[in-house]
Amino acid sequence: MNKFFLALVCVFLFSNHDMYLKMETYFLEANQMSSIQLFNGTFEKSENTIDRSRMLDASLLGNNNRYKIKEGQWSEKDSITFLSFNSGESATWVVGVSTKPRNIEMNAKSFNDYLEHDGVKDILAQRKKNNTLNNDAVEKYSKHVKAIFQVGENKTDDWSKSLGYPIEFIPLENPYLKYTGDTIQIKLLRNGKPLVNQLVYADFKSSKHGHTHNETNVDKHTDKTHNHTKNQKEEHSKTQGKVTHTHDGSTHTHEVEKKKDTSEKHSHTSAQELRTDKNGVVSVNLTNDGIWYLRTIHLENSTKKGLTHESNWATLTFEVKHSHNNNTSHTHTHEEGISSTVFWLSSIVLILILFIWFNRKSDKSEAA
C-alpha cells in the first residue's frame, strides 16, 4: 500500500525541493518588524510549507547572541512559510533552519532523473560507472538552510559563526563588505569539517534596479556558457513534467506544477557551477546586484539498514549591491526613494518662498 501510494505521489508530483530562507531585501533598519520567507521548492516558487515539527533548529544569530525562534513567530500563506521578527540591534545577522531527516523511496528512473535535474553529477557518474543505474534507492535526506542579512550599518562577525548544522555554508569574508564585481570565498562544512571536491551551484536573482558589471561578466560567460545552456535545458525539461520524484510531500497536482514552472523558467541568470577546493572553499564571482544563493546536495552511499543513500542539502542566501566607491559613478537615488523628511521639509520651504513672493507681489499691486 505504501509503495503504491509512493508511486502515485511520484507520478503526480514535481521534484526539485531545495529549501531557501529568502527576504525581499537583506538590508534592514534596526528594530524594525521584518519577515523572512522559507521556501521549499525552487528559489522562485515555494511548493509547500514546512511544519514546525520538522524543524530541528530555527535560530537567529546576531551580536554574538543566538536566539531560538519561537513557534508563534511562524505563519503560513499558501505554500510559503513566513518568519516574522524584529530586526533588533544593528549587526550582520544570520538566520538558519535545520530539518529532521526523512526517508524517501524512489525507483531507479526517478532517482536518476533527480540526480540529473538537481545536478548531483558525481553520484550519477558513479552509478553509470558501476552499472547500477537500474537500482532503486531509499534515501535519507535533511535540509539545512541559512541567510545572512545586514541590519543598520554595524558590520559584526556573526556571519563567520557556525550554527552547527550537519552541512553548512560559512563565508570567509563578510558578504556585506563585498560588492558587485567582487569575489567572495565561502567554505562548506560537513559535520564541522571542510567538504572537499563538492559541487556547489551559485546563482542570483537580480535586484529591481540591479545591473551587471560587464568587465567581470566577460570572463564569466566565456567559461560558463555551457552551464548557462545546461541550466536552461534543465528548466525546460522540468516544464514538461518528466521528473517524477519529490523530496517533500507537496500536494499540488502535476498541472499546477507545470503552470508554476512555466512562469519561472526564464530567470535570466546564469548559475555558476563550482567545486570546493582542498579546504572546502568555493570562490563565487558576484557578477550582479541581487540576491545570491548557493546550493549543494551532498549525497553519499549508505550502508545503514534500509537505506541506499543519505543526503544533506544546504543553501545560503545574501544580497549584493554595487559599491559607490569604485568607478560606478552613477547615482541610484531611485532605489531608496525620496526621503520623506526631505520631501516635506523642502515642500514647506518651497511653499513659503512662493507664498512670500506672491504676497509681496500682491502688496505691491495694492500699493500701486
Place this chain on the structure above:
Amino acid sequence: MKQHKLITILIILGLLPTSILAHEVSQSDQAILNQGGLFSYIYVGAKHMLTGYDHLLFIAGVVFFLKGFKDIVKFITVFTIGHCITLTGASYLGITANEHLVDAVIALSVLYKGFENLDGFKKIKIKAPNLLLMVFAFGLIHGFGLATRLQSFDIGSEQFLAKILSFNLGVEVGQIIALIPIVFVITQWQKAKSYEAFYKAANTYLVIMGVLLFIYQLYGYFI
C-alpha cells in the same frame, strides 16, 4: 500677526507627516500583514494613503478648488468611487503595471490639478475638461497605483477579496485622516487676506511637484 499664525499652522501640519512617513518600510508592512488579520490590511492601506505624498498632493489640489462642504463631499466621493473600482478590480484580477509608469501618470494628475486651479486652461484659451469627470478619471488611476502597491505584497490566496476590501477600507480611512488637516488649513486660510497668495503659492507648488515627480518616475523607469 494673523499671517504668521497661519504660517505656523502650515509648518506644524506639514511637519506632522515627517514622523510617520517612510516609503521604504515595505518589509515591516509585509511583516505586519503576515502576523495580523484583516485589520493589518486596514492599517497598511491607511498608512499607504497617509505616506503616499502623490495622493495627498492631488487631494489637496482638489480641495483647493472646492467651495463648501457639499462640494467637498461630492468630489471626494467621486474620487473615492474611482479609486475603489480600480483598486479592488485590478487587485482581484491581478492586473498590474510598472510602478514607475503608474506613479508618473499620478504625478501628471497633481500637475493637472495645480494647473487647473491656477486657471491655466483659461490662460491658454482652452475649455477646461469637466472637473467631476477628470476627478473620477484620476481616481481610477490613483486606484490602479494603490492596486499595484497592494500586489507588491505577498497576501496569499486565503480571504483574498476580504484582504483587498480591507486594504481599500484602510485607504479610505487614511484619506479621511489626511483630509481633516488639509480642509482645516485651507478653510482657515480662506478667511485671511493672504489667502490669494497662499492659493497661488500652493498651486504653483503642485505644478512644480507634478513636473518633478513625473521626471523622477520616468528616471526610475528608464534608468
